[in-house]
Amino acid sequence: MTRLAETLLDALALGSVYALVALGFTVVFKASGVMNFAHGSVLLLGGWVVAATHGAVGFPLAVLLGAAAAAAASGLLHLLTARGLRGAGAHAATILTIGADLALLTALGRAIGADYLATGDPWGSAVVRIGGVHVVEARLAGIAVSVALIGAVFAAFRWTRWGLAMRAASADEEAAALMGVRLGRMRLTAWCTAGALAAVAAVFLAAFPSPGLDRSTGQLALAAFPAAVLGGLDSAAGALVGSLAIGLAGALAAGYQDELGAFGEGLPGIAPYLVMVAVLLVRPSGLLGSKEAVRV
Amino acid sequence: MTAPTAARLEVRGVTVRFAGLTALDDVSFTVEPGTVHALIGPNGAGKSTCFNVLSGVYRAAAGSVVYGGRELTGMAPHAVAGLGIARTFQNIVLTAGTVADNLMLGRHRLTRAGFAATALRLPGAVREQRRHRARAAEIAEFLGLESHFDQPVGALPYGVRKRVELARALCAEPGLLLLDEPVAGMNPAERLDMADTVAAIRAALGISILLVEHDMGMVMRLADTVTVLDFGRRIADGTPETVRQDPAVLHAYLGQQEAA
Amino acid sequence: MSELLTGRRAAAGAGVLVLLALPFYADGFWLQSGLFAMAAVLGAIGLGLLTGTAGQLSLGHSFFLAVGAYGYVWFSGGASGNGPSRLTGLGLPPLLALVLAIALAGAAGAVFSPIAGRLRGMYLGVATLALVFLGQHVMLNSRSVTGGFNGRPVEPMSLFGFSFSDASPRGLAVLGVPFGGLERLWYLGLALVAIGLFTARNLQQGRPGRALAALRDSGTAAAVMGVPVARYRCAAFTVSCLYAGAGGALTALAFTRVVPDHFGLALSIDFLAMIVIGGLGSVGGAAAAAVLVSLLPQVLTVYAERLPLIAPAGSDAFGATPGEAARCLYGAAVVLILTLAPDGLAGLARRYRPRPAPAAASTAPAPVPVSRTATRPSPGKEPTP
Numbered sequence: 001m002t003r004l005a006e007t008l009l010d011a012l013a014l015g016s017v018y019a020l021v022a023l024g025f026t027v028v029f030k031a032s033g034v035m036n037f038a039h040g041s042v043l044l045l046g047g048w049v050v051a052a053t054h055g056a057v058g059f060p061l062a063v064l065l066g067a068a069a070a071a072a073a074s075g076l077l078h079l080l081t082a083r084g085l086r087g088a089g090a091h092a093a094t095i096l097t098i099g100a101d102l103a104l105l106t107a108l109g110r111a112i113g114a115d116y117l118a119t120g121d122p123w124g125s126a127v128v129r130i131g132g133v134h135v136v137e138a139r140l141a142g143i144a145v146s147v148a149l150i151g152a153v154f155a156a157f158r159w160t161r162w163g164l165a166m167r168a169a170s171a172d173e174e175a176a177a178l179m180g181v182r183l184g185r186m187r188l189t190a191w192c193t194a195g196a197l198a199a200v201a202a203v204f205l206a207a208f209p210s211p212g213l214d215r216s217t218g219q220l221a222l223a224a225f226p227a228a229v230l231g232g233l234d235s236a237a238g239a240l241v242g243s244l245a246i247g248l249a250g251a252l253a254a255g256y257q258d259e260l261g262a263f264g265e266g267l268p269g270i271a272p273y274l275v276m277v278a279v280l281l282v283r284p285s286g287l288l289g290s291k292e293a294v295r296v
Numbered sequence: 297m298t299a300p301t302a303a304r305l306e307v308r309g310v311t312v313r314f315a316g317l318t319a320l321d322d323v324s325f326t327v328e329p330g331t332v333h334a335l336i337g338p339n340g341a342g343k344s345t346c347f348n349v350l351s352g353v354y355r356a357a358a359g360s361v362v363y364g365g366r367e368l369t370g371m372a373p374h375a376v377a378g379l380g381i382a383r384t385f386q387n388i389v390l391t392a393g394t395v396a397d398n399l400m401l402g403r404h405r406l407t408r409a410g411f412a413a414t415a416l417r418l419p420g421a422v423r424e425q426r427r428h429r430a431r432a433a434e435i436a437e438f439l440g441l442e443s444h445f446d447q448p449v450g451a452l453p454y455g456v457r458k459r460v461e462l463a464r465a466l467c468a469e470p471g472l473l474l475l476d477e478p479v480a481g482m483n484p485a486e487r488l489d490m491a492d493t494v495a496a497i498r499a500a501l502g503i504s505i506l507l508v509e510h511d512m513g514m515v516m517r518l519a520d521t522v523t524v525l526d527f528g529r530r531i532a533d534g535t536p537e538t539v540r541q542d543p544a545v546l547h548a549y550l551g552q553q554e555a556a
Numbered sequence: 557m558s559e560l561l562t563g564r565r566a567a568a569g570a571g572v573l574v575l576l577a578l579p580f581y582a583d584g585f586w587l588q589s590g591l592f593a594m595a596a597v598l599g600a601i602g603l604g605l606l607t608g609t610a611g612q613l614s615l616g617h618s619f620f621l622a623v624g625a626y627g628y629v630w631f632s633g634g635a636s637g638n639g640p641s642r643l644t645g646l647g648l649p650p651l652l653a654l655v656l657a658i659a660l661a662g663a664a665g666a667v668f669s670p671i672a673g674r675l676r677g678m679y680l681g682v683a684t685l686a687l688v689f690l691g692q693h694v695m696l697n698s699r700s701v702t703g704g705f706n707g708r709p710v711e712p713m714s715l716f717g718f719s720f721s722d723a724s725p726r727g728l729a730v731l732g733v734p735f736g737g738l739e740r741l742w743y744l745g746l747a748l749v750a751i752g753l754f755t756a757r758n759l760q761q762g763r764p765g766r767a768l769a770a771l772r773d774s775g776t777a778a779a780v781m782g783v784p785v786a787r788y789r790c791a792a793f794t795v796s797c798l799y800a801g802a803g804g805a806l807t808a809l810a811f812t813r814v815v816p817d818h819f820g821l822a823l824s825i826d827f828l829a830m831i832v833i834g835g836l837g838s839v840g841g842a843a844a845a846a847v848l849v850s851l852l853p854q855v856l857t858v859y860a861e862r863l864p865l866i867a868p869a870g871s872d873a874f875g876a877t878p879g880e881a882a883r884c885l886y887g888a889a890v891v892l893i894l895t896l897a898p899d900g901l902a903g904l905a906r907r908y909r910p911r912p913a914p915a916a917a918s919t920a921p922a923p924v925p926v927s928r929t930a931t932r933p934s935p936g937k938e939p940t941p
Contacts, residue, residue, distance in 0.1 A: 035678040083895045091613045092894050094678065095832050098825055099890025106883045222685075229682045270693045273686035277671070280683055284674045351780050377782035389777040391770045392837075401766045405782030411795055414762035415755035425762060468782065 005133045007255040008248075013139035015247025016146035020201035021224035022231070022239040023153060024194030028074075029233045030170050031190035034081050034093040038101035039198060042077070044108050044218035046070030046199025047119065047206055051213050054120030062120065063203060067196040073104070074195025075188055082187070109215040116212030125208045138207035145204070149197060150240065157236065162189050170234065223250065223269075226276035232289020241287055246272040302329040302471045302504040303364030305350075310359035310369075312345055312528075319345040322359070323530050325523040327472070332498055332505045334515040334536075337525035338548060343508040344386060346525070347476050350506070351383050352376035363472065377405050382465035383474035386508075388457050390449045395441060395460050398449060399432035400425075402467030432467050438500075439463045439493060455486040459493070466497065472504045473497070479511050487511060494518055516540070524548070575746060579739040580731065587738040589854040591810035594745035595621075595803045596846040600830040601756045602799025604842035608831050609760055610792035611772025612672060616684030617827045619691040620797040622819035623664045624804025627657035629814055630701050632711035643708060644700045650713045654805050661801025662794050669790035688821050695816035707815030710808045712737060713744060720744055720809070741809055748802055749843075756839045759795070768792050769837070826850075829886050833893055835900025844901050853882040 021043065028036045036042075046066040054062035077100055081093040123138040157163035165186040168176040177183055198221070205220050206213035227246040231238025253271040279287060305327040312320040320342045327333040335343050348354040350361060352373035361368040368376055382402070390398050407428055409421035436445050439459050444452060449460055458478065465473055478494065479487040491514045498505060509515050515522060515536065522539045524532040526548040532539050539545055579587060603617045631653035633645030648656070668687065675683055695702045702708060712721035719725075721737040728735040759765050767788050770778035779785045808814045830849045834841030856863065856878035893900050 029678070035681060080891060080895060091607070091611070091677070091681070092836075092898060094613065094681065095828055096891055096894040098828055099832070099887045099894070102825060102829065102887030103884050103891070104887075106880050106887065110880055225682050225685060229679060233678060266693055266696060270686075270689045273689050277683060277686050280675060280679060281671065284676070284679060286679070353776055353780065372784070373776070373779035374782050374784045377780055383780055385777065389774045391766070391773045391777075393766070393769060397766055397769070400763070401770050401778075401781050401783075404763065404767055407763050409763045411759065411764050411791060414764050415759045417754075417758050421762065464781070 002133055003255065006135075007251050009133065009135055009139070010255070011244070011248040011251035013136075013142050013247070014250055015244040016143045016150075017201050017204045018224045018227045018246055019150055019240050019243035020146050020197045020204075021221050022227040022243045023150060023236060024197050025224065025228035026231075026233060026236050026239040027153070027190045028078075028194045029228075030236070031166060031187045032078065032081065032093070034097065035233070036074075036077065036097050036191075036194070037094065038077055038097040038104060039074075039194065039224075040218035040221035041101045041104040041108060042070050042074050042195050043198035043202045043205075043221045044112075044213075044215070045073050045104065046195070047202030047213045047217055048108055048112060048117070050119045050199070050203055051117035051206075054118075059120045059122060063200065066202070067199040070195035070199035070202075071192040072195070074191045074198070078188055078191035082184070105215075105218060108218070112213070112215045114214075116214045117206075118212050119203050119206050121203060121207050123207060136208055138204065142204035142207065145200065149200060153193065153197070154236065162186060166190065223272045226272040230276045230279040230286055232286030234290055235286070235288040238286055238288035245275060249275045302502060304329055304362075305472055305504065305506070306360075306362045307346075307350070308360045308362070310346070310349055310356045310361060312342075312349060312354055313357050319528050320349070320356075320525075321528040323525065323528070324359075325521075325530065325533055327504050327506050328521070329471075329504055330498075330502050331520040332494070332507060332518050334507045334509060334519035334522045335525065336509065336512075336515055336522060337531075340527075341525040342528040343525055344476060345528075347383060347474055347506075347508060350376075350474060351381065374405075377468065380469070380471040381474065382468040382470035382472075384458075384461045384465050384476055384478060386476045386480065388454075388461055390457060390460060390464075392448070392450060394446050394448055395436065395444050395452075395463075396429065396432060396446055398460055398464050399436060399467045400429065402464035403428045403432060405468055435463050435466050438496075439466070455482050458482065458486075458490070462490075462493070466501075470503060472506065475505060475507045475509075477508055477510065479509065479514060487514065490514075491518060576743075579735070579742045580733045584736075584738050585854075587742055588810055589851055591738065591741055591745050591806065593847045593850045594749045595806040595810060596826075596830065596850040597749050597803075597843045598752045598806060599800050599803035599827055600834070600842040600846035601752050601839055602796040602803065603827045604831045604834070604837070604839060605756060605759065605765075605768070605799070606792050606796035607828070608836035608838070608842065609765060609772065610768040610789070612789065612792060613677065613681035614672075614684045614793075614796070615681055615821070615824045615828070616668075616687035616691075617796075617800055618819045618821070618823035619684075619687040620661045620665060620800035621804035621807060621823065622691055622695060622816070623797075624657050624661040624801030625808040625814045625819070626695070626702055626708075626804075627660040627801065628653050628805040628808050629708050629710050631656045631660075633708065634711075640699065642700055643703060650711060651715055653711070654713065657805045658798055658801040661804060662798040665794040665797025665800075666790070669793040672793040673786040673789045685821070688819075688824055692816055692820060695819070702814075702816065705816065707813050710812050710814060712812075713741065713809055737812075738810075744809070745806055748806055752799060752802065753839060753843060756799070760837075760839055764788070764791070826886075829890050832890050833886065833900055835902030836898075838900070838902030841900050841902030841905070849882075849886050852885065853879045856881050 021039065024039055025036060028034060046069060049069040050062045050066035053065050057065065077097060080100065081096050121138065123141055126137040127134050128137055128140070129135070157166065165176065165181040168179065168181050169183055169186060173183070201221070202213065202217060205217050223246060224243065227242040228239050229242070230245065231240070231242030249271040250268050254268040257267050307326070308324050310320055310323050311318065323342070323346065325333070335346060337343055345354060349356050350368070352368065352371050352375065356369050359369070363379055363381060366379060391401060407424055409424050413421040433442070433445060436442050439462060441456070441459055441463055444456060449457060452460065462475070462478065475494070479490045482490065494505065494507070495518060497503070507515070507519065519536055522534065522536050523530060524539060524542070524545050531544040531548060532542040578590065582590070599617060599621055603614060606612050606614055630644070631646050631648045632650045633643065634647040635645055636643050671683055672680055696705055712719055714720060714724070717724065720740040733739070767778060767783040770781060770783060771785060771788055775785050807818070826849060830845045831842045833849065834843070834845030860878055897903055899906070
């Protein structure tokens with residue numbers, strides 16, 4: 001029972017951090033129709049800036065710097081893809097982000113080296129006991145911060161001019177542009193928001209019980225791909241549902257992998273993908289995604 | 297390679313709904329073999345929706361479409377094409393490549409070469425390609441495209457690309473040709489040219505042509521029969537002369553002009 | 557026009573001669589690098605057909621190379637060992653194993669292709685990403701087939717008793733140059749690449765290629781022209797996997813040992829980089845870029861000491877290792893090409909190639925009467941008004 005409770009709490013913690021990343025994919029896809037494969041290295045960049053600066057400026061300011069750096073990198077990617085979209089084929093912008101990822105990830109991997117970097121987060125390895133269940137403090141903080149940030153993004157969708165512009169543009173881009181929506185600025189904001197969220201996610205992905213930030217932290221972001229996709233790429237609510245499902249699948253596989261025999265080894269890593277493929281077989285546009293309309 | 301001859305197209309009570317909106321409401325008309333039939337109506341009347349049902353792109357919620365004795369509703373688009381129904385698009389939809397490539401795509405349904413035969417250049421596939429390319433060149437010449445035959449379509453002017461689309465549809469040797477606004481966006485000289493071409497196609501090939509068009513001059517000149525749609529309903533059907541004097545038609549068009 | 561053609565033919569002929577002569581001059585390092593490049597060419601041709609021509613994004617290409625590689629190893633390898641290190645295998649003749657391995661990769665593609673037929677755009681891209689991770693999991697865990705993390709040795713190719721290895725005939729020399737495994741494999745690789753290029757070009761310029769390109773540009777338009785969309789999407793996937801299987805089997809032969817690590821996401825991404833750098837939709841461009849991308853790290857390794865900012869592999873000197881530098885370079889190349897020259901190498905080649913003179917009236921094809929014109933009135937030569 002305790003084990004199940006701990007597993008479920010892990011699922012929630014994992015899911016909420018994935019949600020920060022998956023929401024980034026969704027926001028960018030809604031705004032620009034691009035699957036941002038460089039999101040993982042943007043996340044790593046944010047984490048690396050936090051790790052590199054926290055000693056000098058303290059943790060809170062370091063997180064702000066990290067978020068700013070990731071937002072800037074993400075914004076730059078938008079400017080590049082907006083150019084790349086012209087003329088080239090259907091997947092040009094997406095492939096461009098893959099190229100950018102390749103370059104950025106290699107450069108960051110070089111900078112980080114083979115070490116685990118500390119991000120200087122205040123929770124350390126503290127554990128609290130809630131009704132007999134051991135909970136890592138950093139995970140609780142992760143849930144709280146994720147819920148707050150995601151709430152803020154959803155509020156922005158609903159009540160800010162940016163959110164309105166985004167909804168208008170995804171309904172009918174031409175009409176939105178004619179009505180005075182500044183598409184370029186709306187998109188840039190979306191990409192920057194995604195970058196900043198990723199930097200925060202990096203902090204929690206590197207926090208205890210993980211040994212710290214290393215060059216593979218960016219690859220953890222890959223687990224958020226299936227989360228965004230299975231929820232439906234153009235649905236923010238879908239990203240949340242998908243993240244929780246992926247968190248649950250990952251935590252269950254991690255909690256019970258020993259009982260699964262030889263094939264259980266490494267299963268937590270691929271559980272998100274198994275869940276995603278299963279969902280896509282039944283619903284090709286994800287759980288909450290909108291079906292692509294035929295236009296002639 | 298049996299050439300389909302023009303057959304009768306019967307549209308009976310076709311209804312199409314999108315998310316609560318009725319785009320076509322119980323529409324019926326008949327295209328007699330070898331005639332030019334125009335489908336007209338104000339914007340949003342359901343003309344393009346009707347084309348999409350006829351070519352299998354949309355599913356009708358109710359009603360039937362019968363071509364040459366075959367029920368089309370429920371057929372996949374490629375199966376509809378297989379019956380000898382070809383179409384053009386309102387916004388030009390061509391494939392990157394040369395004019396010849398696009399015309400050869402039109403002959404897809406008439407050719408057989410598969411992946412293995414093509415990859416290995418088996419004699420049958422080579423012969424087939426050569427024979428059909430020659431026919432595609434003939435059709436290009438018929439439409440005045442011979443000088444563009446080996447040029448990439450991307451570099452061609454708008455009016456020429458519209459003709460390429462028409463040539464591609466003709467390359468399928470259709471019995472029924474669906475033309476979706478063939479002169480939209482053209483200048484007056486190009487419009488005249490296109491009208492003459494449509495007349496020439498009909499005279500030379502004897503196929504049925506269903507035409508969606510806003511250019512009333514062209515419709516009145518070419519069409520044997522006109523069906524008028526408004527808000528998804530058929531409001532008139534008959535010869536150009538009778539339709540022109542129909543009060544419902546006048547109301548639909550003039551009403552719209554007053555609003556504009 | 558004909559001068560241009562003979563010029564190009566002469567250049568191509570010279571290129572072929574150089575390729576044929578290379579084993580007499582190049583050392584083992586370059587021959588092995590060249591063989592990897594050939595395997596990459598085969599893989600890139602396949603992905604080029606799928607993503608470039610048919611417009612289906614795949615990040616799972618490395619998985620199908622792995623199927624080809626392990627397929628060859630398992631079909632040709634014998635059973636050996638016992639306990640946890642026990643390996644199974646069919647011990648078939650290598651040539652049969654090669655054919656079966658390619659077929660197996662195609663079959664794997666065919667099994668996955670219904671998903672490819674259903675999913676659109678990005679959804680397909682991410683679903684194929686799943687294949688890479690699932691593949692890694694299977695490769696690491698089904699030890700009796702794959703040998704697990706440490707991989708499995710590869711049975712050398714042999715044809716009618718002639719082995720493409722250092723053995724049988726041992727000490728073979730041609731024109732005084734010792735012909736070991738790499739020299740012999742070189743010609744097998746060239747043959748595979750030649751077949752790959754020949755078939756891919758034919759496909760692209762033939763009926764299936766036109767249908768796939770139409771699908772890429774507009775699924776609806778393709779369907780309306782009579783192309784069965786789902787079937788062609790599946791076929792594109794399967795055909796692309798056949799090439800991947802050939803590339804994988806050649807990789808295995810060149811490596812002499814297959815390990816799961818080689819077939820990760822990075823390899824898939826390398827292939828995407830190749831087809832973008834080559835120019836989407838161009839077979840020749842993809843092949844050229846495959847050679848560039850796969851040889852770049854080797855070139856940088858050899859010249860590391862003379863190049864700024866690049867440290868020799870394994871040294872602590874400041875600078876990137878050749879592998880890292882190469883990845884950075886072609887990552888940047890992808891970004892630059894997509895923003896500045898979307899047609900890639902193929903586009904650049906076209907731009908700087910002398911243009912054929914505009915076709916004179918005499919070269920225009922005369923209307924050829926075809927059988928079907930007898931059954932219906934021909935449009936004939938009506939003057940267009």
